[in-house]
Each structure stands twice: as C-alpha cells, then as structure tokens.
Amino acid sequence: MTQGGKIAVVVAAVAGIASTPLIWLLDGPDAGQLVGATVQGATGIAALVWALLQQPAPAAPAPAGPVDTAEDTGRAAASGTGSRANTGIRRPGGTGPGSAAAKNTGEASAENGGYSNTGIDYGN
Numbered sequence: 208m209t210q211g212g213k214i215a216v217v218v219a220a221v222a223g224i225a226s227t228p229l230i231w232l233l234d235g236p237d238a239g240q241l242v243g244a245t246v247q248g249a250t251g252i253a254a255l256v257w258a259l260l261q262q263p264a265p266a267a268p269a270p271a272g273p274v275d276t277a278e279d280t281g282r283a284a285a286s287g288t289g290s291r292a293n294t295g296i297r298r299p300g301g302t303g304p305g306s307a308a309a310k311n312t313g314e315a316s317a318e319n320g321g322y323s324n325t326g327i328d329y330g331n
Contacts, residue, residue: 208261216258223251272304280325282313289320297328 208216226247236244280294292315296307312325 208258208264213258213261216254220251220255220258223247224255226251271306274305275307277309277312279311280313283315285317285322287319290317291320291322292317293322293324293328295324295326295328297324299328299330 226244275296275298277295283292283294285292294313294315295309298307307327309326315323315325317323
C-alpha cells in the first residue's frame with residue numbers, strides 16, 4: 208500500500224474510533240445506537256490495525272552483476288607453446304554473477320598448446 212493510502216486509512220480509522228464516544232454522549236442512545244456505535248468503533252479499530260500492519264512493497268532486486276557483451280569481434284590467432292585465442296568472453300573459475308552474451312564473434316584459432324574460443328568460456 209502506498210504511503211498516501213496508508214495515511215487515508217489511518218485518518219478514517221481514527222475518525223471512526225473517535226466518533227464512537229460522541230454517539231454515547233449525545234441524546235441518550237438506545238440499544239440500537241449503542242450496537243451501531245460499537246460496530247463502527249470495532250470497524251475503525253480493525254482498519255487502523257490492518258493499515259499499521261501492512262508491509263511496504265518489496266524493493267526491486269539489485270542487479271545480479273555485470274553484463275558482459277562481445278559483439279562483432281575480429282579474428283584472434285595464437286601459435287606456439289601454450290597458445291590461446293579468444294574473441295568472446297572469458298570468465299575463469301565458473302559462471303560468476305551477471306550475464307554474458309556473444310554475438311557475431313570473429314574466428315579464433317590456436318595451435319600447439321591449443322585453446323580457442325569465439326563465445327563464452329567459463330573454464331579455468
């Protein structure tokens with residue numbers, strides 16, 4: 208519930224609660240008026256309690272992490288001992304937080320030691 212709505216309900220509840228004794232004090236109420244005043248007061252109290260117990264709407268979740276993108280990358284080539292080539296995204300050790308997207312990546316080639324990636328690498 209919004210703050211303004213909560214204030215409106217509290218004001219209406221307080222008015223309902225405050226009006227109950229006025230009925231008793233004015234013009235000697237009969238049994239029906241006392242029942243009506245009691246119902247009115249109980250309704251006001253219930254509305255007040257309900258408004259006070261309402262929890263605020265949950266906040267939007269924080270971003271999960273970085274957004275990595277690799278798009279329209281060029282060619283990567285590696286040659287020789289321990290070679291590596293990458294035209295995409297590398298996140299060593301696992302997925303990590305956030306998201307990753309690779310689109311239209313270039314060619315990657317590696318020789319001897321090997322390794323090549325044109326997309327997303329979650330390896331070590």
